[in-house]
Amino acid sequence: MAQQRGTGKSPTISEVAAAAGVSKSTVSRAFSRPQMITAETVAHVMEVATRLGYVPNHTAQALSTGRAGTVAIVVPDIANPFFPPLIRGAQAAADQAGFSLLLGDADEDPTREDVVVGKLGRQTDGIVLASSRMTEEQISTHAERRPLVLINRDVAGLPRVLIDTSTGIAAAVEHLAELGHRHLVYVSGPTSSWSNAERRRAVRAAGRRLGLKVSAVAARRSTYDAGVQHVGAILDTGASAAIAFDDLLAQGILAGLSARGFVVPEQFSVVGCDDVLAATMSPPLTTVSAHGADAGRTAVELLLSYLGGDHTAERRVLDTTLVVRATTAPPA
Amino acid sequence: MAQQRGTGKSPTISEVAAAAGVSKSTVSRAFSRPQMITAETVAHVMEVATRLGYVPNHTAQALSTGRAGTVAIVVPDIANPFFPPLIRGAQAAADQAGFSLLLGDADEDPTREDVVVGKLGRQTDGIVLASSRMTEEQISTHAERRPLVLINRDVAGLPRVLIDTSTGIAAAVEHLAELGHRHLVYVSGPTSSWSNAERRRAVRAAGRRLGLKVSAVAARRSTYDAGVQHVGAILDTGASAAIAFDDLLAQGILAGLSARGFVVPEQFSVVGCDDVLAATMSPPLTTVSAHGADAGRTAVELLLSYLGGDHTAERRVLDTTLVVRATTAPPA
DNA sequence: CGATGCCGTGCAACCGGTTGCACGTCAAGC
DNA sequence: GCTTGACGTGCAACCGGTTGCACGGCATCG
Numbered sequence: 023m024a025q026q027r028g029t030g031k032s033p034t035i036s037e038v039a040a041a042a043g044v045s046k047s048t049v050s051r052a053f054s055r056p057q058m059i060t061a062e063t064v065a066h067v068m069e070v071a072t073r074l075g076y077v078p079n080h081t082a083q084a085l086s087t088g089r090a091g092t093v094a095i096v097v098p099d100i101a102n103p104f105f106p107p108l109i110r111g112a113q114a115a116a117d118q119a120g121f122s123l124l125l126g127d128a129d130e131d132p133t134r135e136d137v138v139v140g141k142l143g144r145q146t147d148g149i150v151l152a153s154s155r156m157t158e159e160q161i162s163t164h165a166e167r168r169p170l171v172l173i174n175r176d177v178a179g180l181p182r183v184l185i186d187t188s189t190g191i192a193a194a195v196e197h198l199a200e201l202g203h204r205h206l207v208y209v210s211g212p213t214s215s216w217s218n219a220e221r222r223r224a225v226r227a228a229g230r231r232l233g234l235k236v237s238a239v240a241a242r243r244s245t246y247d248a249g250v251q252h253v254g255a256i257l258d259t260g261a262s263a264a265i266a267f268d269d270l271l272a273q274g275i276l277a278g279l280s281a282r283g284f285v286v287p288e289q290f291s292v293v294g295c296d297d298v299l300a301a302t303m304s305p306p307l308t309t310v311s312a313h314g315a316d317a318g319r320t321a322v323e324l325l326l327s328y329l330g331g332d333h334t335a336e337r338r339v340l341d342t343t344l345v346v347r348a349t350t351a352p353p354a
Numbered sequence: 355m356a357q358q359r360g361t362g363k364s365p366t367i368s369e370v371a372a373a374a375g376v377s378k379s380t381v382s383r384a385f386s387r388p389q390m391i392t393a394e395t396v397a398h399v400m401e402v403a404t405r406l407g408y409v410p411n412h413t414a415q416a417l418s419t420g421r422a423g424t425v426a427i428v429v430p431d432i433a434n435p436f437f438p439p440l441i442r443g444a445q446a447a448a449d450q451a452g453f454s455l456l457l458g459d460a461d462e463d464p465t466r467e468d469v470v471v472g473k474l475g476r477q478t479d480g481i482v483l484a485s486s487r488m489t490e491e492q493i494s495t496h497a498e499r500r501p502l503v504l505i506n507r508d509v510a511g512l513p514r515v516l517i518d519t520s521t522g523i524a525a526a527v528e529h530l531a532e533l534g535h536r537h538l539v540y541v542s543g544p545t546s547s548w549s550n551a552e553r554r555r556a557v558r559a560a561g562r563r564l565g566l567k568v569s570a571v572a573a574r575r576s577t578y579d580a581g582v583q584h585v586g587a588i589l590d591t592g593a594s595a596a597i598a599f600d601d602l603l604a605q606g607i608l609a610g611l612s613a614r615g616f617v618v619p620e621q622f623s624v625v626g627c628d629d630v631l632a633a634t635m636s637p638p639l640t641t642v643s644a645h646g647a648d649a650g651r652t653a654v655e656l657l658l659s660y661l662g663g664d665h666t667a668e669r670r671v672l673d674t675t676l677v678v679r680a681t682t683a684p685p686a
Numbered sequence: 687c688g689a690t691g692c693c694g695t696g697c698a699a700c701c702g703g704t705t706g707c708a709c710g711t712c713a714a715g716c
Numbered sequence: 717g718c719t720t721g722a723c724g725t726g727c728a729a730c731c732g733g734t735t736g737c738a739c740g741g742c743a744t745c746g
Contacts, residue, residue, distance in 0.1 A: 032499075034702055045726045050704060059724060080477040081422060082702035084413045086731050092456075092477075100445070101438045110432045113459050117470075122477060124424075125457040127445050138449075145412040145424075145454060167364075246634040270634075277636045302578040302602075303635075304609045366732055377696045382734060391694060414732035418701050 033074045042070040053078055093325055094142040095150040095318070096126035096135065098212075102244065103298045104268060104314060105152065108173070111318030112150055119326050121147075132156050132214065136164075143168040147329055150321045151175065155214045171325040173317050175216045176337075181328055183320045183338040187217065187295060188224035190310030190342030194265055194293045195228035197308075197344060201352045203263045203291065205235040207256055209275065211244040211267030218267055221295065225265055237261055241271055249274015253282060262353035263291035269299045272307055276349065287351035297345055306347035316340055365406045374402040385410055425657055426474035427482040427650070428458035428467065430544075434576065435630045436600060436646060437484065440505070443650030444482055451658050453479075464488050464546070468496075475500040479661055482653045483507070487546045503657045505649050507548045508669075513660055515652045515670040519549060519627060520556035522642030522674030526597055526625045527560035529640075529676060533684045535595045535623065537567040539588055541607065543576040543599030550599055553627060557597055569593055573603055581606015585614060594685035595623035601631045604639055608681065619683035629677055638679035648672055 039046045044067065051058050052067035070076075084090045095112045097105045109125065116123045126142050128135030132155045139156075143149055148169035154161060158177050164170055165180055172182035198206055208225040211218045222238065229236035237259035241248040249271040256264055256275065266272035272294030276286055284290050286305065294300055297311035320338055371378045376399060383390050384399035402408075416422045427444045429437045441457065448455045458474050460467030464487045471488075475481055480501035486493060490509050496502055497512055504514035530538055540557040543550045554570065561568035569591035573580040581603040588596055588607065598604035604626030608618055616622050618637060626632055629643035652670055 036702080046703080047705080047726060048724090050702095051725090054704080063724080077476060079702050081413060081416045082731095083704080084731095085417050085733085086702080086704045088731075090413060100442045103435070103438075106433045106435075106438050109457070110459060113432070113457060117459075122474065123457050125441070125445060125455050127442060127449075142454065144409060273634055277634075280636055299634075302605055302609070302631075304612055368732080378733080379696060379735080380694090382732095383695090386734075395694080411732050414701090415734080416701095417703085418732080418734045420701075 032079075033076045034079070035076070038067070038071050038074055038076045041074060042067050089329075090145060090147050091120065092122045092124055092146045093148050093150065093322060094124035094126055094146045095152060095322075096128055096139055096142065096154075097152045098128050098130045098135070098155055100125070100127050103270065104296050104312075107298065108152060108314040108318035111315035111320075112322045113318075114315075115319040115322035115326075119322075121322075121326070128155070130155065130212070132160070136160055139164050148325045150318075150325055152318075152321075153215060153217065155212065169325060169328045171321045171328070173321050179335055181324045181335045181337075183317050183324065183340060185217070185312045185314075185317055185340045185342060187221055187310055187312060187342050188227075190312075190344050191221055191224035191265065191295070192228040193344035194308070194310055195225060195232060195234065197346060197350065198263045198265075198291060198293070199232045199234055201263075201291070201350060203234070203261075203353050205237070205259075205261045206263045206265060207237040207239055207259045207261035209239045209241050209249070209252060209256060209264055209266045209271055211241065211271060213240075213242060215267075221265075221267060235261075241267065244268050244270050246270055246274040246277070249276075250278040250281070253278030257282075257284075257290075263293070263350070265293045266295065268296045269294035269307060269309055272309070272349075273299060273303060276303070276307070287349050289354050291350040291353070293350060300345065300347065305349055308347045308350040309345055310342050311345045312342050313340060364411075365408045366411070367408070370399070370403050370406055370408045373406060374399050421661075422477060422479050423452065424454045424456055424478045425480050425482065425654060426456035426458055426478045427484060427654075428460055428471055428474065428486075429484045430460050430462045430467070430487055432457070432459050435602065436628050436644075439630065440484060440646040440650035443647035443652075444654045445650075446647075447651040447654035447658075451654075453654075453658070460487070462487065462544070464492070468492055471496050480657045482650075482657055484650075484653075485547060485549065487544070501657060501660045503653045503660070505653050511667055513656045513667045513669075515649050515656065515672060517549070517644045517646075517649055517672045517674060519553055519642055519644060519674050520559075522644075522676050523553055523556035523597065523627070524560040525676035526640075526642055527557060527564060527566065529678060529682065530595050530597075530623060530625070531564045531566055533595075533623070533682060535566070535593075535685050537569070537591075537593045538595045538597060539569040539571055539591045539593040541571045541573050541581070541584060541588060541596055541598045541603055543573065543603060545572075545574060547599075553597075553599060567593075573599065576600050576602050578602055578606040578609070581608075582610040582613070585610030589614075589616075589622075595625070595682070597625045598627065600628045601626035601639060601641055604641070604681075605631060605635060608635070608639070619681050621686050623682040623685070625682060632677065632679065637681055640679045640682040641677055642674050643677045644674050645672060 035049050039049045052064045056064045113123045126138040150171050152173040154175050239255045241252045294307045294309035297309045300307035300309040367381050371381045384396045388396045445455045458470040482503050484505040486507050571587045573584045626639045626641035629641045632639035632641040
């Protein structure tokens with residue numbers, strides 16, 4: 023007769039009220055504003071409530087207070103290793119504040135992203151939008167409906183957390199210059215990615231400053247396979263070192279190089295970005311470390327403080343550092 | 355005066371009703387049961403609704419229908435590369451059915467998992483529990499309150515999807531035997547993991563059948579570092595090949611071997627499990643492919659059909675296959 | 687031409703909480 | 717001893733939808 027699995031009816035506030043001989047209001051307040059009523063009344067209500075197994079109904083609470091107790095995070099692709107740590111950080115911050123986290127995957131498609139954000143926006147208190155591929159207009163439109171915090175997207179007037187890879191990238195270029203490289207190539211990622219534009223700019227700027235020649239190869243997608251495929255183009259530039267948009271791409275490049283018989287770092291140097299796989303590769307990848315978990319956590323904190331009434335639209339910048347491992351060396 | 359960002363008040367059903375000159379009920383039905391009213395009335399209501407920008411309030415709907423339109427997935431650790439594809443699959447299936455996905459991270463801690471599942475259970479229509487580390491009692495208790503589908507956990511009476519790695523593992527053992535290995539070692543993962551027990555058993559069984567000697571090393575945690583650290587113990591067994599609990603561990607083992615000057619696969623063979631990093635390593639890892647995305651999708655489908663009234667508690671088994679890449683070869 | 691029944695729509699109760707306001711009680715103040 | 721005020725509790729409206737039931741109009745049937 024255990025047929026009815028999963029149908030655990032829990033008592034309502036009225037039943038608790040009746041059992042405790044008080045009104046609904048009192049039970050409600052015993053839970054949400056205990057200091058408003060006598061300590062003994064609270065104790066009594068609580069005693070009855072726990073005996074009955076009462077737990078406030080989240081949905082009903084959400085409806086009458088207008089707060090869902092939920093925030094959403096939307097990412098271009100959960101399977102991209104950059105995002106899990108970020109989501110984890112967001113989840114931890116939300117959880118700590120008693121919020122739940124709704125997850126949206128945009129599948130790297132701006133149109134889908136637009137839809138997903140719209141949908142999730144309607145059932146949450148706010149949204150964290152990571153590495154959005156939408157246009158500024160689209161983002162602003164959503165921001166008008168719902169509190170919105172951006173990660174790695176710099177839209178004025180909106181609270182945002184930016185991982186400033188440019189400092190780390192500059193350090194990487196300096197590092198390569200010191201090793202004696204005179205010509206390097208930036209292998210770019212998704213065209214509509216803010217981070218990609220930032221990184222390209224940083225490589226160019228540092229290269230110019232140090233008198234290095236800087237080529238570019240557009241891999242476009244941030245995948246292992248894209249990295250493998252563009253090795254030919256990378257070598258064709260004549261550069262002796264590559265800085266890749268991210269670790270995933272760098273990993274593919276490494277594999278492609280080794281397939282062509284190139285030994286890294288002796289014959290070619292490679293630098294990644296994000297530090298998300300870097301420590302678990304062999305040879306371990308020299309990369310720019312981005313602290314994704316911090317970004318996720320910070321974004322949720324910003325969102326919650328916005329919900330708390332602080333509408334300062336803060337622009338929080340997170341630092342990055344170069345982590346030198348084993349894929350960089352003096353040119354052949 | 356754009357102060358009020360994020361406070362987009364949307365009209366209610368009553369406002370639409372008033373504007374359209376009909377009752378709330380009619381508007382409600384125009385959205386939820388259009389075939390119940392005249393086509394022209396529907397058209398008119400819809401026209402007014404879109405003009406006003408009306409969108410049904412999810413929370414209110416949830417309260418009166420008793421359905422949240424939301425399912426949760428709880429995983430031990432989002433950052434473990436086994437889970438993102440699985441979550442992605444779950445997310446896609448949920449999305450397709452018009453459901454949203456709430457994400458819980460148990461942080462590899464059964465106690466936390468218990469709390470998280472309890473909390474999420476109360477605000478969703480059902481839960482997918484992936485690779486749960488809880489006891490059967492705890493799981494059953496939750497299953498009594500809320501529809502629950504398990505992934506990689508075999509509890510009788512509960513709907514569950516199991517990734518049957520034993521066939522793939524058996525194939526791996528046969529593959530190694532054919533190559534000429536006579537002694538292999540299983541490097542185990544989390545103690546409370548069902549998959550781990552299954553895999554250990556499968557290695558033992560296949561080894562016995564083929565007359566191979568099988569040793570075991572308990573790495574316990576499924577991390578890169580754990581893999582590196584247990585290389586000593588692995589070599590001490592005298593085996594010529596290792597089958598690791600998962601790819602992450604295998605990756606660490608590979609790195610540890612190379613640090614000790616061992617060349618893979620010439621001097622030692624390694625097989626992973628899950629096929630989650632395997633293609634993006636060099637040398638590419640021979641591994642058992644587990645189709646995590648399928649598992650996530652299937653679990654959500656099972657959950658939704660359960661919600662739809664089908665309480666058969668189906669036990670769905672997903673096949674695995676051995677993918678031979680470049681980390682296995684005849685023994686030295 | 688009146689009875690029957692179907693169909694589209696409206697009324698009002700309900701989902702399970704929250705909260706502004708009113709009421710009653712009791713202690714302090716004059 | 718009566719007024720004043722503070723405080724604890726209850727009443728009832730409200731959040732924004734859904735839905736059982738009743739009602740009225742129209743077509744069909746006898």
